[in-house]
Amino acid sequence: MVRRETNGKVNTPQRGRSGTASKQVSAGRSRTSSRPGKKRGRKKAGSRKTAAYKKSKRRKRLMILMGVILALMSGLILRSCLLTVDISELSYPSYIQQDFITQDGHSRTGREMKRVNDIVIHYVANPGSTAKGNRDYFDSSQSRVSAHFVVGLKGEVIQCIPLDEQSSASNDRNPDTISIEVCHPDSTGKFNDKTYSAVIKLTAWLCEEFHLDEEDVIRHYDVTGKNCPKYYVEHPKAWEQFKQDVKRQL
Numbered sequence: 197m198v199r200r201e202t203n204g205k206v207n208t209p210q211r212g213r214s215g216t217a218s219k220q221v222s223a224g225r226s227r228t229s230s231r232p233g234k235k236r237g238r239k240k241a242g243s244r245k246t247a248a249y250k251k252s253k254r255r256k257r258l259m260i261l262m263g264v265i266l267a268l269m270s271g272l273i274l275r276s277c278l279l280t281v282d283i284s285e286l287s288y289p290s291y292i293q294q295d296f297i298t299q300d301g302h303s304r305t306g307r308e309m310k311r312v313n314d315i316v317i318h319y320v321a322n323p324g325s326t327a328k329g330n331r332d333y334f335d336s337s338q339s340r341v342s343a344h345f346v347v348g349l350k351g352e353v354i355q356c357i358p359l360d361e362q363s364s365a366s367n368d369r370n371p372d373t374i375s376i377e378v379c380h381p382d383s384t385g386k387f388n389d390k391t392y393s394a395v396i397k398l399t400a401w402l403c404e405e406f407h408l409d410e411e412d413v414i415r416h417y418d419v420t421g422k423n424c425p426k427y428y429v430e431h432p433k434a435w436e437q438f439k440q441d442v443k444r445q446l
């Protein structure tokens with residue numbers, strides 16, 4: 197078979213001009229050469245094929261990767277559009293008393309909060325203090341901290357910062373979290389029953405409004421490692437129970 201083809205197609209210049217003939221010429225060249233040359237020719241053609249195959253495979257992979265990136269980006273954009281909450285449209289439960297502190301550049305910076313990703317629970321670390329007392333402290337010139345909400349020993353809820361503004365409570369998570377400071381009767385930091393129920397109710401309401409769930413409820417400890425809220429850092433099971441109670445309320 198090889199011999200027959202070689203005889204028919206040896207170096208004919210005219211054939212070399214046409215596309216088909218040039219293929220034959222190049223084939224003829226390899227066929228007139230010695231046996232190892234034939235192998236090289238075949239190898240070259242083979243490696244060209246392999247290279248072309250690899251190139252098309254790489255191109256396919258690149259296209260798939262670009263498709264995946266595009267889909268992810270559109271998903272993220274769509275998600276942020278769908279989950280953007282218009283704060284002015286929120287209808288606040290009657291148990292929330294709004295008593296905003298003065299904008300001073302520290303406790304209340306006035307910085308805009310564009311998105312809420314988590315809700316951060318704190319404890320006030322001042323046993324027996326009231327929600328009003330803590331709110332007034334945030335509003336004083338000594339304070340450089342604040343929280344969106346303070347929940348008191350009788351279950352009262354005071355909102356100190358509007359929800360479209362950042363509070364000064366959770367370090368580098370201030371820009372994307374809502375903060376809740378919680379009062380406690382003693383140094384263990386455990387919330388009493390009235391306070392606990394009010395915090396669960398408030399947290400569940402925020403989760404619903406901002407399309408979050410119990411896994412988006414975190415402790416100050418989860419942000420910086422600080423022992424806050426003390427009892428719920430030192431008792432991880434109590435913290436798990438807290439999140440389950442939020443889930444039940446949703």
Ligand SMILES: [Zn+2]
Nearest residue numbers: 318319416424
């Ligand atoms: Zn804290």
